[in-house]
Amino acid sequence: MPKPTVALFDYGSGNLRSAHRALERAGADVELTSDLDAARRADGLVVPGVGAFAACMAGVAEHGLDAVVRERAEAEAPILGICVGEQILFAEGVEHGIETAGLGVFEGRVDRIEADRVPHMGWNTVDAPAGMRLFAGIDPGERFYFVHSYAAKAAPPGALTATAVHGEPFVAAVERGSVSATQFHPEKSGDAGAALLANWIKGLQ
Structure with missing residues:
Protein backbone atom coordinates (compact mmCIF):
# COMPACT_ATOMS: atom_id res chain seq x y z
CA MET A 1 0.00 0.00 0.00
CA PRO A 2 1.45 3.41 -0.93
CA LYS A 3 2.19 5.87 1.83
CA PRO A 4 -0.28 8.74 2.27
CA THR A 5 0.95 12.00 0.77
CA VAL A 6 1.48 15.05 2.98
CA ALA A 7 2.12 18.59 1.79
CA LEU A 8 4.18 20.49 4.35
CA PHE A 9 3.55 24.04 3.23
CA ASP A 10 6.45 26.48 3.23
CA TYR A 11 5.18 30.05 3.41
CA GLY A 12 8.30 31.43 5.07
CA SER A 13 7.38 30.52 8.63
CA GLY A 14 10.75 29.11 9.65
CA ASN A 15 12.89 25.97 9.74
CA LEU A 16 10.77 23.01 8.62
CA ARG A 17 13.40 20.28 8.47
CA SER A 18 12.50 18.69 11.81
CA ALA A 19 8.81 18.57 10.88
CA HIS A 20 9.66 17.06 7.49
CA ARG A 21 11.78 14.32 9.06
CA ALA A 22 9.24 13.57 11.78
CA LEU A 23 6.36 13.23 9.31
CA GLU A 24 8.44 10.91 7.11
CA ARG A 25 9.40 8.75 10.11
CA ALA A 26 5.71 8.60 11.08
CA GLY A 27 4.87 7.01 7.74
CA ALA A 28 4.04 9.73 5.22
CA ASP A 29 5.38 10.60 1.79
CA VAL A 30 6.17 14.26 2.53
CA GLU A 31 6.59 17.12 0.07
CA LEU A 32 7.90 20.46 1.34
CA THR A 33 6.18 22.85 -1.02
CA SER A 34 4.85 26.32 -1.70
CA ASP A 35 2.70 25.04 -4.56
CA LEU A 36 -1.03 25.52 -4.01
CA ASP A 37 -2.03 22.66 -6.29
CA ALA A 38 0.20 20.31 -4.31
CA ALA A 39 -1.45 21.56 -1.12
CA ARG A 40 -4.88 20.90 -2.62
CA ARG A 41 -4.26 17.37 -3.88
CA ALA A 42 -2.21 15.92 -1.01
CA ASP A 43 -3.93 13.47 1.31
CA GLY A 44 -2.96 15.72 4.22
CA LEU A 45 -1.88 19.36 4.50
CA VAL A 46 0.38 20.49 7.34
CA VAL A 47 0.32 24.19 8.22
CA PRO A 48 3.39 24.99 10.37
CA GLY A 49 4.15 28.29 12.06
CA VAL A 50 6.65 29.97 14.36
CA GLY A 51 6.88 33.55 15.55
CA ALA A 52 4.07 36.08 15.47
CA PHE A 53 0.42 35.49 14.52
CA ALA A 54 0.29 38.58 12.27
CA ALA A 55 3.49 37.66 10.43
CA CYS A 56 2.29 34.11 9.81
CA MET A 57 -1.06 35.35 8.53
CA ALA A 58 0.75 37.76 6.20
CA GLY A 59 2.82 34.88 4.82
CA VAL A 60 -0.24 32.68 4.40
CA ALA A 61 -2.09 35.41 2.52
CA GLU A 62 0.91 36.27 0.34
CA HIS A 63 1.21 32.66 -0.81
CA GLY A 64 -2.55 32.14 -1.25
CA LEU A 65 -2.65 29.40 1.36
CA ASP A 66 -5.63 30.99 3.16
CA ALA A 67 -8.01 30.02 0.35
CA VAL A 68 -6.65 26.47 0.17
CA VAL A 69 -7.01 25.92 3.92
CA ARG A 70 -10.63 27.09 3.81
CA GLU A 71 -11.32 24.93 0.73
CA ARG A 72 -9.88 21.84 2.39
CA ALA A 73 -11.77 22.47 5.63
CA GLU A 74 -15.06 22.81 3.74
CA ALA A 75 -14.31 19.69 1.70
CA GLU A 76 -13.42 17.67 4.84
CA ALA A 77 -9.87 17.18 3.54
CA PRO A 78 -7.36 16.63 6.39
CA ILE A 79 -5.35 19.55 7.77
CA LEU A 80 -2.88 19.63 10.67
CA GLY A 81 -1.83 22.97 12.16
CA ILE A 82 1.29 23.13 14.35
CA CYS A 83 2.15 25.87 16.89
CA VAL A 84 1.28 29.23 15.27
CA GLY A 85 -0.13 27.08 12.48
CA GLU A 86 -2.76 26.07 15.04
CA GLN A 87 -3.30 29.62 16.23
CA ILE A 88 -4.02 31.07 12.78
CA LEU A 89 -6.83 28.54 12.30
CA PHE A 90 -8.78 30.58 14.88
CA ALA A 91 -10.85 33.64 14.03
CA GLU A 92 -8.43 36.24 15.39
CA GLY A 93 -5.21 36.83 17.26
CA VAL A 94 -4.27 39.72 19.53
CA GLU A 95 -0.63 40.75 19.98
CA HIS A 96 0.45 43.94 21.74
CA GLY A 97 -3.11 45.21 21.53
CA ILE A 98 -3.31 44.73 17.75
CA GLU A 99 -6.00 42.41 16.41
CA THR A 100 -5.31 40.32 13.32
CA ALA A 101 -7.92 38.25 11.52
CA GLY A 102 -7.13 34.54 11.36
CA LEU A 103 -8.39 31.90 8.97
CA GLY A 104 -11.61 31.41 10.93
CA VAL A 105 -11.72 27.62 10.66
CA PHE A 106 -12.24 27.56 14.44
CA GLU A 107 -14.20 30.14 16.37
CA GLY A 108 -12.25 31.98 19.05
CA ARG A 109 -9.39 34.27 19.82
CA VAL A 110 -5.68 33.80 20.49
CA ASP A 111 -4.27 36.01 23.25
CA ARG A 112 -1.24 36.29 25.53
CA ILE A 113 -0.90 33.67 28.25
CA GLU A 114 -1.33 35.04 31.75
CA ALA A 115 1.54 33.47 33.70
CA ASP A 116 4.50 34.46 35.86
CA ARG A 117 6.89 33.18 33.21
CA VAL A 118 6.27 33.84 29.53
CA PRO A 119 7.04 32.40 27.05
CA HIS A 120 5.89 28.95 28.02
CA MET A 121 8.95 26.99 26.96
CA GLY A 122 9.56 23.34 27.69
CA TRP A 123 7.75 20.11 28.43
CA ASN A 124 4.21 19.91 29.74
CA THR A 125 1.45 17.34 30.11
CA VAL A 126 -1.75 17.55 28.09
CA ASP A 127 -5.26 16.62 29.25
CA ALA A 128 -7.02 15.09 26.24
CA PRO A 129 -10.65 13.93 26.21
CA ALA A 130 -11.61 10.38 25.34
CA GLY A 131 -12.11 9.82 21.64
CA MET A 132 -9.56 12.37 20.45
CA ARG A 133 -7.86 10.66 17.50
CA LEU A 134 -4.54 12.48 17.84
CA PHE A 135 -3.97 11.00 21.31
CA ALA A 136 -5.12 7.43 20.65
CA GLY A 137 -2.89 5.02 22.57
CA ILE A 138 -0.80 7.79 24.15
CA ASP A 139 -0.36 7.63 27.92
CA PRO A 140 -2.09 10.56 29.70
CA GLY A 141 1.16 11.29 31.57
CA GLU A 142 3.20 11.89 28.42
CA ARG A 143 4.76 15.31 27.97
CA PHE A 144 4.92 17.44 24.85
CA TYR A 145 7.25 20.30 23.93
CA PHE A 146 5.86 23.85 23.91
CA VAL A 147 7.39 27.18 22.87
CA HIS A 148 4.83 30.00 22.82
CA SER A 149 3.60 33.16 24.51
CA TYR A 150 0.08 33.17 23.04
CA ALA A 151 -2.70 30.61 22.88
CA ALA A 152 -6.40 30.12 22.40
CA LYS A 153 -8.12 30.00 25.79
CA ALA A 154 -11.58 28.62 24.93
CA ALA A 155 -12.50 25.38 23.18
CA PRO A 156 -14.18 25.92 19.80
CA PRO A 157 -17.82 24.79 19.69
CA GLY A 158 -18.25 21.19 18.59
CA ALA A 159 -14.55 20.38 18.78
CA LEU A 160 -12.66 17.85 20.84
CA THR A 161 -10.15 19.95 22.74
CA ALA A 162 -7.12 19.00 24.81
CA THR A 163 -5.83 21.48 27.37
CA ALA A 164 -2.59 22.24 29.18
CA VAL A 165 -1.88 24.63 32.03
CA HIS A 166 0.81 27.29 32.25
CA GLY A 167 -0.40 29.98 34.61
CA GLU A 168 -3.89 29.32 33.20
CA PRO A 169 -5.52 26.63 31.08
CA PHE A 170 -5.19 26.97 27.32
CA VAL A 171 -5.94 24.97 24.18
CA ALA A 172 -3.11 22.49 23.64
CA ALA A 173 -4.70 20.60 20.75
CA VAL A 174 -8.01 20.58 18.95
CA GLU A 175 -9.77 18.49 16.33
CA ARG A 176 -13.07 18.96 14.56
CA GLY A 177 -14.03 17.12 11.41
CA SER A 178 -10.99 16.88 9.16
CA VAL A 179 -9.05 19.68 10.89
CA SER A 180 -6.58 18.94 13.69
CA ALA A 181 -4.06 21.20 15.37
CA THR A 182 -1.54 21.29 18.19
CA GLN A 183 -0.11 24.25 20.10
CA PHE A 184 2.93 22.13 21.01
CA TRP A 200 -2.83 11.69 12.25
CA ILE A 201 -1.21 9.98 9.26
CA LYS A 202 -3.25 6.80 9.85
CA GLY A 203 -6.35 8.93 9.44
CA LEU A 204 -5.24 9.87 5.91
CA GLN A 205 -5.46 6.32 4.61
Missing part, protein backbone atom coordinates in the same frame (compact mmCIF):
# COMPACT_ATOMS: atom_id res chain seq x y z
CA HIS A 185 5.54 20.87 18.53
CA PRO A 186 4.96 17.13 17.96
CA GLU A 187 8.11 16.97 15.83
CA LYS A 188 10.12 18.03 18.90
CA SER A 189 8.18 15.91 21.41
CA GLY A 190 10.05 12.61 21.21
CA ASP A 191 8.15 9.33 21.19
CA ALA A 192 4.86 10.93 22.25
CA GLY A 193 5.00 13.40 19.38
CA ALA A 194 5.93 10.64 16.95
CA ALA A 195 2.93 8.61 18.09
CA LEU A 196 0.64 11.61 17.65
CA LEU A 197 1.88 12.24 14.09
CA ALA A 198 1.46 8.55 13.29
CA ASN A 199 -2.13 8.74 14.55
Whole structure:
Protein backbone atom coordinates (compact mmCIF):
# COMPACT_ATOMS: atom_id res chain seq x y z
CA MET A 1 0.00 0.00 0.00
CA PRO A 2 1.45 3.41 -0.93
CA LYS A 3 2.19 5.87 1.83
CA PRO A 4 -0.28 8.74 2.27
CA THR A 5 0.95 12.00 0.77
CA VAL A 6 1.48 15.05 2.98
CA ALA A 7 2.12 18.59 1.79
CA LEU A 8 4.18 20.49 4.35
CA PHE A 9 3.55 24.04 3.23
CA ASP A 10 6.45 26.48 3.23
CA TYR A 11 5.18 30.05 3.41
CA GLY A 12 8.30 31.43 5.07
CA SER A 13 7.38 30.52 8.63
CA GLY A 14 10.75 29.11 9.65
CA ASN A 15 12.89 25.97 9.74
CA LEU A 16 10.77 23.01 8.62
CA ARG A 17 13.40 20.28 8.47
CA SER A 18 12.50 18.69 11.81
CA ALA A 19 8.81 18.57 10.88
CA HIS A 20 9.66 17.06 7.49
CA ARG A 21 11.78 14.32 9.06
CA ALA A 22 9.24 13.57 11.78
CA LEU A 23 6.36 13.23 9.31
CA GLU A 24 8.44 10.91 7.11
CA ARG A 25 9.40 8.75 10.11
CA ALA A 26 5.71 8.60 11.08
CA GLY A 27 4.87 7.01 7.74
CA ALA A 28 4.04 9.73 5.22
CA ASP A 29 5.38 10.60 1.79
CA VAL A 30 6.17 14.26 2.53
CA GLU A 31 6.59 17.12 0.07
CA LEU A 32 7.90 20.46 1.34
CA THR A 33 6.18 22.85 -1.02
CA SER A 34 4.85 26.32 -1.70
CA ASP A 35 2.70 25.04 -4.56
CA LEU A 36 -1.03 25.52 -4.01
CA ASP A 37 -2.03 22.66 -6.29
CA ALA A 38 0.20 20.31 -4.31
CA ALA A 39 -1.45 21.56 -1.12
CA ARG A 40 -4.88 20.90 -2.62
CA ARG A 41 -4.26 17.37 -3.88
CA ALA A 42 -2.21 15.92 -1.01
CA ASP A 43 -3.93 13.47 1.31
CA GLY A 44 -2.96 15.72 4.22
CA LEU A 45 -1.88 19.36 4.50
CA VAL A 46 0.38 20.49 7.34
CA VAL A 47 0.32 24.19 8.22
CA PRO A 48 3.39 24.99 10.37
CA GLY A 49 4.15 28.29 12.06
CA VAL A 50 6.65 29.97 14.36
CA GLY A 51 6.88 33.55 15.55
CA ALA A 52 4.07 36.08 15.47
CA PHE A 53 0.42 35.49 14.52
CA ALA A 54 0.29 38.58 12.27
CA ALA A 55 3.49 37.66 10.43
CA CYS A 56 2.29 34.11 9.81
CA MET A 57 -1.06 35.35 8.53
CA ALA A 58 0.75 37.76 6.20
CA GLY A 59 2.82 34.88 4.82
CA VAL A 60 -0.24 32.68 4.40
CA ALA A 61 -2.09 35.41 2.52
CA GLU A 62 0.91 36.27 0.34
CA HIS A 63 1.21 32.66 -0.81
CA GLY A 64 -2.55 32.14 -1.25
CA LEU A 65 -2.65 29.40 1.36
CA ASP A 66 -5.63 30.99 3.16
CA ALA A 67 -8.01 30.02 0.35
CA VAL A 68 -6.65 26.47 0.17
CA VAL A 69 -7.01 25.92 3.92
CA ARG A 70 -10.63 27.09 3.81
CA GLU A 71 -11.32 24.93 0.73
CA ARG A 72 -9.88 21.84 2.39
CA ALA A 73 -11.77 22.47 5.63
CA GLU A 74 -15.06 22.81 3.74
CA ALA A 75 -14.31 19.69 1.70
CA GLU A 76 -13.42 17.67 4.84
CA ALA A 77 -9.87 17.18 3.54
CA PRO A 78 -7.36 16.63 6.39
CA ILE A 79 -5.35 19.55 7.77
CA LEU A 80 -2.88 19.63 10.67
CA GLY A 81 -1.83 22.97 12.16
CA ILE A 82 1.29 23.13 14.35
CA CYS A 83 2.15 25.87 16.89
CA VAL A 84 1.28 29.23 15.27
CA GLY A 85 -0.13 27.08 12.48
CA GLU A 86 -2.76 26.07 15.04
CA GLN A 87 -3.30 29.62 16.23
CA ILE A 88 -4.02 31.07 12.78
CA LEU A 89 -6.83 28.54 12.30
CA PHE A 90 -8.78 30.58 14.88
CA ALA A 91 -10.85 33.64 14.03
CA GLU A 92 -8.43 36.24 15.39
CA GLY A 93 -5.21 36.83 17.26
CA VAL A 94 -4.27 39.72 19.53
CA GLU A 95 -0.63 40.75 19.98
CA HIS A 96 0.45 43.94 21.74
CA GLY A 97 -3.11 45.21 21.53
CA ILE A 98 -3.31 44.73 17.75
CA GLU A 99 -6.00 42.41 16.41
CA THR A 100 -5.31 40.32 13.32
CA ALA A 101 -7.92 38.25 11.52
CA GLY A 102 -7.13 34.54 11.36
CA LEU A 103 -8.39 31.90 8.97
CA GLY A 104 -11.61 31.41 10.93
CA VAL A 105 -11.72 27.62 10.66
CA PHE A 106 -12.24 27.56 14.44
CA GLU A 107 -14.20 30.14 16.37
CA GLY A 108 -12.25 31.98 19.05
CA ARG A 109 -9.39 34.27 19.82
CA VAL A 110 -5.68 33.80 20.49
CA ASP A 111 -4.27 36.01 23.25
CA ARG A 112 -1.24 36.29 25.53
CA ILE A 113 -0.90 33.67 28.25
CA GLU A 114 -1.33 35.04 31.75
CA ALA A 115 1.54 33.47 33.70
CA ASP A 116 4.50 34.46 35.86
CA ARG A 117 6.89 33.18 33.21
CA VAL A 118 6.27 33.84 29.53
CA PRO A 119 7.04 32.40 27.05
CA HIS A 120 5.89 28.95 28.02
CA MET A 121 8.95 26.99 26.96
CA GLY A 122 9.56 23.34 27.69
CA TRP A 123 7.75 20.11 28.43
CA ASN A 124 4.21 19.91 29.74
CA THR A 125 1.45 17.34 30.11
CA VAL A 126 -1.75 17.55 28.09
CA ASP A 127 -5.26 16.62 29.25
CA ALA A 128 -7.02 15.09 26.24
CA PRO A 129 -10.65 13.93 26.21
CA ALA A 130 -11.61 10.38 25.34
CA GLY A 131 -12.11 9.82 21.64
CA MET A 132 -9.56 12.37 20.45
CA ARG A 133 -7.86 10.66 17.50
CA LEU A 134 -4.54 12.48 17.84
CA PHE A 135 -3.97 11.00 21.31
CA ALA A 136 -5.12 7.43 20.65
CA GLY A 137 -2.89 5.02 22.57
CA ILE A 138 -0.80 7.79 24.15
CA ASP A 139 -0.36 7.63 27.92
CA PRO A 140 -2.09 10.56 29.70
CA GLY A 141 1.16 11.29 31.57
CA GLU A 142 3.20 11.89 28.42
CA ARG A 143 4.76 15.31 27.97
CA PHE A 144 4.92 17.44 24.85
CA TYR A 145 7.25 20.30 23.93
CA PHE A 146 5.86 23.85 23.91
CA VAL A 147 7.39 27.18 22.87
CA HIS A 148 4.83 30.00 22.82
CA SER A 149 3.60 33.16 24.51
CA TYR A 150 0.08 33.17 23.04
CA ALA A 151 -2.70 30.61 22.88
CA ALA A 152 -6.40 30.12 22.40
CA LYS A 153 -8.12 30.00 25.79
CA ALA A 154 -11.58 28.62 24.93
CA ALA A 155 -12.50 25.38 23.18
CA PRO A 156 -14.18 25.92 19.80
CA PRO A 157 -17.82 24.79 19.69
CA GLY A 158 -18.25 21.19 18.59
CA ALA A 159 -14.55 20.38 18.78
CA LEU A 160 -12.66 17.85 20.84
CA THR A 161 -10.15 19.95 22.74
CA ALA A 162 -7.12 19.00 24.81
CA THR A 163 -5.83 21.48 27.37
CA ALA A 164 -2.59 22.24 29.18
CA VAL A 165 -1.88 24.63 32.03
CA HIS A 166 0.81 27.29 32.25
CA GLY A 167 -0.40 29.98 34.61
CA GLU A 168 -3.89 29.32 33.20
CA PRO A 169 -5.52 26.63 31.08
CA PHE A 170 -5.19 26.97 27.32
CA VAL A 171 -5.94 24.97 24.18
CA ALA A 172 -3.11 22.49 23.64
CA ALA A 173 -4.70 20.60 20.75
CA VAL A 174 -8.01 20.58 18.95
CA GLU A 175 -9.77 18.49 16.33
CA ARG A 176 -13.07 18.96 14.56
CA GLY A 177 -14.03 17.12 11.41
CA SER A 178 -10.99 16.88 9.16
CA VAL A 179 -9.05 19.68 10.89
CA SER A 180 -6.58 18.94 13.69
CA ALA A 181 -4.06 21.20 15.37
CA THR A 182 -1.54 21.29 18.19
CA GLN A 183 -0.11 24.25 20.10
CA PHE A 184 2.93 22.13 21.01
CA HIS A 185 5.54 20.87 18.53
CA PRO A 186 4.96 17.13 17.96
CA GLU A 187 8.11 16.97 15.83
CA LYS A 188 10.12 18.03 18.90
CA SER A 189 8.18 15.91 21.41
CA GLY A 190 10.05 12.61 21.21
CA ASP A 191 8.15 9.33 21.19
CA ALA A 192 4.86 10.93 22.25
CA GLY A 193 5.00 13.40 19.38
CA ALA A 194 5.93 10.64 16.95
CA ALA A 195 2.93 8.61 18.09
CA LEU A 196 0.64 11.61 17.65
CA LEU A 197 1.88 12.24 14.09
CA ALA A 198 1.46 8.55 13.29
CA ASN A 199 -2.13 8.74 14.55
CA TRP A 200 -2.83 11.69 12.25
CA ILE A 201 -1.21 9.98 9.26
CA LYS A 202 -3.25 6.80 9.85
CA GLY A 203 -6.35 8.93 9.44
CA LEU A 204 -5.24 9.87 5.91
CA GLN A 205 -5.46 6.32 4.61
